[in-house]
Amino acid sequence: MSDQKSPDNDKIEAAKRKAAYRAVEDHFRSDMQFVGIGSGSTIVYGVEAIKAHLKAHPPPERHMNWFVPTGWASRKVIEQAGLTPIAFDSVPSDAMLEVAFDGADEVDEELNCIKGGGACLFQEKLVACRSKKFVCIADYRKNQKRLLTNWPSIPIEVAPIAHASVLRELKMLGSPDPKLREHSLAKTGPIQTDQSFYIIDAPFKTLLSSLDVKNGADGSGKDGVWDVETLAKRIKEINGVLEVGLFYGLNGKEAQAVGLQGGQKPVAVYFGLENGEISVKRYEDVEK
Numbered sequence: 001m002s003d004q005k006s007p008d009n010d011k012i013e014a015a016k017r018k019a020a021y022r023a024v025e026d027h028f029r030s031d032m033q034f035v036g037i038g039s040g041s042t043i044v045y046g047v048e049a050i051k052a053h054l055k056a057h058p059p060p061e062r063h064m065n066w067f068v069p070t071g072w073a074s075r076k077v078i079e080q081a082g083l084t085p086i087a088f089d090s091v092p093s094d095a096m097l098e099v100a101f102d103g104a105d106e107v108d109e110e111l112n113c114i115k116g117g118g119a120c121l122f123q124e125k126l127v128a129c130r131s132k133k134f135v136c137i138a139d140y141r142k143n144q145k146r147l148l149t150n151w152p153s154i155p156i157e158v159a160p161i162a163h164a165s166v167l168r169e170l171k172m173l174g175s176p177d178p179k180l181r182e183h184s185l186a187k188t189g190p191i192q193t194d195q196s197f198y199i200i201d202a203p204f205k206t207l208l209s210s211l212d213v214k215n216g217a218d219g220s221g222k223d224g225v226w227d228v229e230t231l232a233k234r235i236k237e238i239n240g241v242l243e244v245g246l247f248y249g250l251n252g253k254e255a256q257a258v259g260l261q262g263g264q265k266p267v268a269v270y271f272g273l274e275n276g277e278i279s280v281k282r283y284e285d286v287e288k
């Protein structure tokens, strides 16, 4: 039976909504031209907040706000709010997105994220990396010291023809039981992404951070213990993998400071808390 109306669920939804409004208040302006919109249940509140902001602060005359979706569902959310979508590949090549708002499945204390619970990780990473800044919105359940604490597995997008060999290689990397994601009605088969690819969910031991490695921990995969960056790169090397749902490395501001286009990590994560407050983790405050 669904727990859609349980008090816990109400608390979670209220936390997401509050975090979304604060993130939009801090990072959205009506004169922005290209804005990325992620996927999932939390970003729906982000779009609601953007719509409210535009109503209260209309854009300059003849100015267009374009919203770049990260998949079919995200495009629907944009359209239903009466906002104007633009496909990622229609954004002019000399333009950056001013900001991208998106959710996450889990966030660690370095702001590394697991994404892809909703199977949209490939386009979410494209959009994050084309944005001056990725701003993440989440509720208190997602806030953990290390990745794979509460969230059980890493979503990986794979070419259908390669799924069996990718499963095999993931086991060789120490994932005890990687699984092809299927529809809840199993007879309809594996779920397909917006690229018509499959998703594999691969559990691993709780991941180390880059600070752990700096402090001497071994994240090379020996005994099945990995750090976020080493594992993400190793999985991405597997033939047939399109993208891995670990967002790590530089964020947009850090990337631009060294002459790169953009980064995978958020510049800030807005967590809605159980008590109705908001906790903001900013990259400036992360111990390096």
Ligand SMILES: O=C(CO)[C@H](O)[C@H](O)COP(=O)(O)O
Binding pocket: 038, 039, 040, 041, 042, 043, 102, 103, 104, 105, 114, 115, 116, 117, 118, 119, 120, 121, 124
């Ligand atoms: O990565 C994602 C989709 O692929 C989502 O951002 C992530 O799964 C969070 O979703 P929700 O806001 O529903 O908890």
